[in-house]
Amino acid sequence: MKTYIPKNDEQNWVVVDAAGVPLGRLATLVASRIRGKHRPDFTPNMIQGDFVIVLNAEKVVLTGKKLDDKVYTRYTGYQGGLRTETAREALAKHPERVIERAVYGMLPKGRQGRAMHSRLKVYAGDKHPHAPQQPQVIEVQHAR
Template sequence: MKTYTPKNDEQNWIVVDATGIPLGRLATLIASRIRGKHRPDFTPNMIQGDYVVVLNASLVALTGNKMDGKVYTRYSGYQGGLKTETAREAIAKHPERVIEHAVFGMLPKGRQGRQMHGHLKVYPGSAHPHAAQKPQKLEVR
């Protein structure tokens, strides 16, 4: 009896509009699409997911007090090098990084997760350069 191994030939392009959608709900949907968990032949050791294009990242919603309570930190390695910014400041400066950070935390850690992270394209506005791939629109409820 032979072992069935799915092919990695069918990767679609999906467009998601982030306007008014809560960040966590959007991130879980995107992470499962990038991993390929929506497919009936999902295999955890293969990258079978879709490419996901997120539009209007600057209009993503954060529920409750997360706009001012959620803090993003980074450390330079030097004394006094801990930099912090709230979600409101991060969305104002670079809204695409907020969505990338949320999705990257939901992907597997390691080489495969870094490759999957390359399947995510986030843009702050409604314009994107991926029209040639003929992406399909995905409705989020």
């Protein structure tokens, strides 16, 4: 008996609108689509997920006091070079990076996770240059 190995020939594009959606719900949906967990032939050691386009990144919602309490840090490499910014500041400057960072944290670590992360396209507004790929629109289920 031969072992079934799924083919990785299908590359779908999907569009997700982030307007009014909580960041965590959006990130889990996007990470799951990028990994390919929605497919019946999901295989953890293969990249077989979709390309995901996220629109309206500036309109994503953080619940509770996370806009002021959530802090993003990075280290410059120099002494005393720990830089911090709140989620409110990050959303004002680069709203795309907030979503990219949330999704990246939910992907596998290593070379496969970095390859999966390249399938994520995030835009602050509602325009994107991927119309020739004919992406499907996906609705995010969230409670208001």
